Amino acid sequence: MKNVPTLLRRELGAYFASVMGYVVIMFFLLVMGIFFALVVSFLSRQPTQLTAMKLVFSMFWLPGLVVVPAITMRLLAEEKRMGTIEMLMTAPVTHFEVVFAKWLGAVALYALMWAVTGLYIVILRQFAGNPQALDIGPILAGYVGVLVIGQFLISIGVLASALTKNQVAAALMSFTLIFLMTLVVYWVSSLFPGGKWGDFFQFLSPFKHMDDFSRGIVDVRPLVLYLSGSALMLFITTRLVQLRKWR
Amino acid sequence: MQPMIKVDNLTKRYAGVTALDNVTFEVKPGEIVGFLGPNGAGKSTTMRILTGFIPATAGRAHVAGVDVFENSLEVRRHIGYMPENNPLYEDMRIQEYLRFRARLKGLGRARRKERVERVLELCGIRDVRRRVIGQLSKGYRQRVGLADALLSEPDLLILDEPTIGLDPVQIRQVRQLIRDLGREHTILLSTHILPEVEMTCNRVLIIHRGRILASDTPDNLTKTLRAGGEIQVEVHGPLDAVRARIRDLPEVESLSAKGLNDGYVRLLVQPKGETDPREQIFRAVTAGGWTLRELSRARTTLEDIFVQITREEDEAEEDRREGRRRMR
Numbered sequence: 001m002k003n004v005p006t007l008l009r010r011e012l013g014a015y016f017a018s019v020m021g022y023v024v025i026m027f028f029l030l031v032m033g034i035f036f037a038l039v040v041s042f043l044s045r046q047p048t049q050l051t052a053m054k055l056v057f058s059m060f061w062l063p064g065l066v067v068v069p070a071i072t073m074r075l076l077a078e079e080k081r082m083g084t085i086e087m088l089m090t091a092p093v094t095h096f097e098v099v100f101a102k103w104l105g106a107v108a109l110y111a112l113m114w115a116v117t118g119l120y121i122v123i124l125r126q127f128a129g130n131p132q133a134l135d136i137g138p139i140l141a142g143y144v145g146v147l148v149i150g151q152f153l154i155s156i157g158v159l160a161s162a163l164t165k166n167q168v169a170a171a172l173m174s175f176t177l178i179f180l181m182t183l184v185v186y187w188v189s190s191l192f193p194g195g196k197w198g199d200f201f202q203f204l205s206p207f208k209h210m211d212d213f214s215r216g217i218v219d220v221r222p223l224v225l226y227l228s229g230s231a232l233m234l235f236i237t238t239r240l241v242q243l244r245k246w247r
Numbered sequence: 248m249q250p251m252i253k254v255d256n257l258t259k260r261y262a263g264v265t266a267l268d269n270v271t272f273e274v275k276p277g278e279i280v281g282f283l284g285p286n287g288a289g290k291s292t293t294m295r296i297l298t299g300f301i302p303a304t305a306g307r308a309h310v311a312g313v314d315v316f317e318n319s320l321e322v323r324r325h326i327g328y329m330p331e332n333n334p335l336y337e338d339m340r341i342q343e344y345l346r347f348r349a350r351l352k353g354l355g356r357a358r359r360k361e362r363v364e365r366v367l368e369l370c371g372i373r374d375v376r377r378r379v380i381g382q383l384s385k386g387y388r389q390r391v392g393l394a395d396a397l398l399s400e401p402d403l404l405i406l407d408e409p410t411i412g413l414d415p416v417q418i419r420q421v422r423q424l425i426r427d428l429g430r431e432h433t434i435l436l437s438t439h440i441l442p443e444v445e446m447t448c449n450r451v452l453i454i455h456r457g458r459i460l461a462s463d464t465p466d467n468l469t470k471t472l473r474a475g476g477e478i479q480v481e482v483h484g485p486l487d488a489v490r491a492r493i494r495d496l497p498e499v500e501s502l503s504a505k506g507l508n509d510g511y512v513r514l515l516v517q518p519k520g521e522t523d524p525r526e527q528i529f530r531a532v533t534a535g536g537w538t539l540r541e542l543s544r545a546r547t548t549l550e551d552i553f554v555q556i557t558r559e560e561d562e563a564e565e566d567r568r569e570g571r572r573r574m575r
Contacts (some may be wrong), residue, residue, distance in 0.1 A: 006350040010336075017338040083334035087395070090298040090330070091351045092323045244301060 002095045009032050011105030015071070021109065023071045028063055029112045033168035035059055036120050051135075054110040056117065057142040061206070063113070063181050064153045069179060071109055072157025073171035075102040076241065085241075097125075099158065103234055106154045107147075114146055137237045138216035145213025148226045149206045153178050155230035162240040182206055188238055249312050251276045251403050251433040252297065257306035259292050259457075266292040268457040274450075276402070279429040281444030283436035283553065284454035290437035291331050292354060293454075296403050297435075298328045298536070308381055327396030327432075331407040334387055337381030341372055341391055344380060345398065351397040367392040369458070370424070386417040393424065396452045404428065406436040422447050441553060453530035454562070455557045468552050478516040480528055486512050493529050498524035511540065 001219045013022035076099075079085040088098060123132055160174035161167075182205065189201030202208050209222040259267040262555045267289045274280050284289045295301045297308055307413055308315040311325045311391040318343035320521060336344055345366065348357040367373040370390040373384070380391060391407065396404055409425065410418045425447050427435060433537055438444060443449050453461040481490050489512045490504040500519040518524050532539045 003351060006347065010339075010347055013343075014336075015339060017322055037505075082337070083330065084336055085296075086300055087328075088328045089299050090323055090326070090328045091348065092320050092353060093351055094320070223258060 001097060001100070002098045004104070007098060008105055008108075011075075012108060013036065014074075015105070018072065020070070023114075024067055024109075025113055027070075029069050029116060031062060032059065032117060038118075039098050040124075051134055051138070051140050052119075053121065053142060054214045056120060057146060057210060058115045060116075060146050060149060060210055063110075064099065064182060065096030065178055066209070067110065067113070068106075068150070068153045068157045069160075069171040069174040071106050072154055072174055073167045074161070075106065075158055076091060076161040076237075077165050077167045077170045081167075088221060089241075095241050098235075099241060100163075101232055103151075103155055103158045103230070106157065107151045107197070110146060110150050110154060114143065114150075135216070138214060141216045141218050142210075142214040144218055145210050145222075148213075148223055150234075152226040152230045153181070154235035159233045159237045159240070160239045184198055248276060250274060250309075251278070252313060252435065253307075253309040254293070254297075255307045257293070257296065257308055258304045259289075259296065259301070260304045265457050267296075267303070270454075270459055270461060271343055272452055274433060275435050277429075277436045278426070278450055279436070279448045279449035280450045282283055282435065282450060282454060283439070283441065283444050284437075285439055285557070288454045290454060290459075291407055291458040294328070294330075294407050294435070294437065297322075298326055298405060299323055300330075319369055324399070324404045326327035326405055327399065327403070328405045329392040329407060329409060330394045331411075333392035334392060335388060335395075337379050338379065340377050341383075341394075342367070344375040344391065345394060348395045349398050362398050362400070364506060367396045369397065370394040371420075377381070383405060385412045386414065389413060389417070389421065389487055393421070397428070400431050404432050404434045404436075406434065408438060409436055410438070410440070418443075453553060453556055455560055458554050458560070460560055461552075478518065478525060478528070479541060479543050479545065480514040480516060480532075480539070481507070481511050481541040482514070482532050482537050483511050484532075484535060488535065489532075489537065490514070492535055493528060496527050496531060497523060498522045498527055 036052075036056055039052050043050070043052055043055075063212070077086070079088060089095070121134065121139065128134060156177045156217075157170075157174040160177060163169040163173060164170050185201055186205040186207050189198055189205050192198035192201070203221075205223070209219070209225075212219060249274040254270060257267055257270045257406050258265070264362055270289070270293065270435045279333050282293070284290050289291060292301070294305050297310060297315060299315060302316065310322045313321050313325070315322050336347075339347065342363065345363045346359065349363055354484060362374075367376055370393050372390050372560075373385060373395060378387075380388065383391070384421060389412070393406070393409065396406065406425070410421050413421060422443065425436065428434060429447075429449075436447070447465060451461070451463065451468060452459055462514055480493070486504060486506045490502070493499060493514060493516065494502055499518045502514050504512055504514045516528065517526070523544070525544065529539065
C-alpha cells in the first residue's frame with residue numbers, strides 16, 4: 001500500500017485540475033444551502049422536536065444520488081478510454097492500490113463538501129435562541145453516519161466506473177444502483193410492515209440508520225454493514241480491473 | 248550471459264482470434280531489436296504481455312531472469328515502457344507528471360529530482376516543463392512518453408511505435424535518441440516502417456499473423472535474398488538482337504526489353520535460381536560488339552524481404568486451407 005499517497009495526490013489533483021470538482025462542490029453547497037435556509041425558516045416559524053442539523057442530515061440521499069455518480073464516473077472509465085490505465089498498470093503498483101486510492105480520493109472530496117456544512121453550526125450558534133438545540137454529540141454522530149453511508153455509495157460508484165469506458169454510462173449505472181440501494185430498498189421495506197422481510201429491508205436501507213446516527217446513536221451494526229459492503233465493492237472492482245475486459 | 252528477454256512458446260488467444268501463436272525468441276543485453284510487422288501482427292500484444300499489462304494464454308516469458316507471470320511487479324521495475332499512442336494524463340504539467348511517475352516507480356527523493364532533470368534534458372523538453380500535457384503537439388507528447396520510460400534508468404526499454412505520428416524532423420530526432428540510448432539500454436521497439444529498423448536496430452524480428460517468420464540482422468536479411476535479385480542492363484544495339492542474345496544465356500530465367508529514345512536498349516533480367524549472371528551478360532554484350540552503359544543489380548531492401556516473407560506465409564496459409572477443404 002506504499003503507493004497509495006502518491007496515487008491519492010494525483011486523484012485529488014485531477015478533481016481540481018478539471019472543472020468537475022468545482023461544479024460538483026458548487027452544486028452540493030447550493031442545494032444544501034437552500035435546504036438549510038428552508039429548514040431554518042421552517043423551524044423559526046413552527047418549533048418542533050426536530051433539530052436543524054437532524055433535518056440537514058436527513059437530506060444525505062440527495063448528494064448520494066447526484067454527487068456520488070458525478071465524482072466517481074470518471075475514475076476508471078476515463079483511464080480506460082484514454083488508455084492511461086496501461087501506463088498506470090505497467091508501473092510497479094498493484095491493482096488494489098489503484099482502486100483503493102481512487103475510492104479514497106472520492107471519499108476525501110465528499111468529506112470535504114460535508115465539512116463545509118460545519119458552517120451551518122456556526123450560523124446556528126450565532127442566531128439560535130436555544131443553545132441546547134446544538135447538542136454536539138448527535139451532530140458528530142450525524143457526520144459519522146453521513147461519512148459511513150457516503151463511502152459505501154462511493155464504492156458502488158467506483159465499481160460502476162470499472163464496468164465501462166463511457167463516463168455517462170458509468171454515471172447512470174451508479175445512479176441506478178444507488179437509487180436501488182437507498183430509496184427503492186426503503187420503499188420495499190415499507191411493503192412488509194413488521195415482518196421478517198420488512199426488518200431485513202429496513203436494515204439494508206440507510207434511512208433508518210441515518211435517523212439513528214443523527215439522534216446520536218452510533219451502532220456497530222450499520223458501521224460493519226457499510227464498511228464490509230464497500231470492502232466487497234472494492235474487491236470486485238479490483239478483479240474487474242485485473243480482467244481488462246471492458247467496452 | 249543471461250538474456251534480457253526470454254520468450255518461450257507464448258500464445259495469446261482473444262475470443263476466437265489467435266493474436267500470438269507459439270512465439271519464441273530471445274533478446275540479449277545491449278541489443279536494439281526491432282519488431283517488424285503489419286498492423287495487427289501481434290507486436291503490441293507481445294509487448295503488453297512482457298510489461299505485465301495482459302496475461303498470456305500459454306507459454307512463459309522472462310525479463311532479466313524474472314518470470315513475467317509469477318513476479319510481475321519485479322519485472323515492471325526493470326522495464327521502461329512507452330505504449331502505443333502514448334497515453335498520458337492530459338490535465339497534468341510535464342514536470343508534475345514526471346515527478347508523479349518517478350514516485351510511482353519508487354525513486355527516492357534525491358534520485359527523483361536528479362532523474363527528472365536528466366530526462367527533461369535528454370528528451371529536449373526542459374523549456375516546456377511547465378506546459379500542460381493536453382496542449383502539447385504530438386512530437387512533444389512523444390518525448391514526454393520517452394522521458395517517462397527513461398525515468399528509472401531501466402535495464403530494458405520497450406517502445407511501441409515510438410515514431411508514429413511525428414514529422415520527418417522529429418522522427419530523425421527520436422531515432423537518434425534511440426540509437427544513443429542503445430549504448431546503455433537494451434531496447435525492444437516495434438514499427439511497421441522498414442527504414443526505421445534498418446537505421447536503428449541491430450536485429451530484426453519479422454512477425455506476421457502472430458508468428459515470428461525471421462530473426463536476423465538487417466544486413467543478413469538483405470544478403471540472403473540478394474542473390475536472385477533483378478538485374479538492369481542498358482546496351483547500345485539493335486533491340487531484337489540484344490534481346491535474343493541475352494535470353495539465350497543459360498543463367499537467365501526471363502527478361503523484358505524496351506528501346507530507349509537515344510538508341511539504347513533497357514533490359515530487366517530475372518536470373519535463374521540464385522545465380523548472378525552479370526559476368527555472362529557483360530561477355531555477351533561485348534561479343535556482340537555493343538556498348539554497355541549500365542549493368543546493375545537492384546539492392547534488395549528490407550521492404551522486399553518483408554513483402555516476400557509475408558507473401559510466402561500467406562500462400563502457405565492459403566494452401567493449408569485449400570488442403571483442409573479438399574479433405575472434407
